[in-house]
Amino acid sequence: MHLDHPVTMPQRHIHSADPQRPDGSRRALRIGVGGPVGSGKTATVAALCRTLRDRLSLAVVTNDIYTQEDAAFLRREAVLPPERITAVETGACPHTAIRDDISANLEAVEQLEQALTPLDLILIESGGDNLTATFSRGLADAQVFVIDVASGDDIPRKGGPGITTADLLVVNKTDLAPYVGADLDTMRADTRRQRKDLPFVFTSLTSDDGIKPVVDWVTECLAARRTGVTR
Secondary structure, eight states, rough: OBBBBOOOOOOOOOEEEEEETTTOOOOOOOEEEEOTSSSSSSHHHHHHHHHHHTSSSSEEEEEESOOOHHHHHHHHHHSSSSSEEEEEEEESOHHIIIOOOOHHHHHHHHHHHHOOOOSSSSEEEOOOOOOOOOOTTTOEEEEEEEEEGGGGGGHHHHHHHHHHHSEEEEOGOOOOEEEEEEEEOHHHHHHHHHTTTEEEEEEOSSSTTHHHHHHHHHHHHHHHHHTTTTO
């Protein structure tokens, strides 16, 4: 696993991250964004950056196995200044770097905080993974899991920790439902059954306000953090 150089810190982190920095100041809220390959994680991160960049100080860490493709895409799209986007090459299954050995991601987050302080929000995008992918609470304060309609309307029914336990589930690409034979009502009912009281949103990032439900949720997370309320 490496950032731009080798990192060898095999300790497994399982405890919640300290909300304060070593100097006693409050650190940025960290939100992890995970989901299967092609579900729209990078598009979701890009849309969040475009919407929030004028009102918040934010940065992004992307994860890919052997490349920095997602970070390069975000830089090409100019969603944030390039110094606010950094990449981790995991060199292994994506969930390893966000749940089991989070050292490289923590290093990336801490470097951003030191260089850009004060930051309000850091988005940590996982590489594409399966329905079991979750973030260590030592890395992310909250986690978003993105699935998409084009993968089949049975995806919510299949469950898995990503779907059932993420702080927010995003069902993306609803505009494709007529073309892939997906029943959105079925997906909504299955999602509600799997999630119970946990929040979920249906989105289409091709529409002008498609990211708004996710923006609203992120804004609520930030407000809760400022007031000391646990979501």
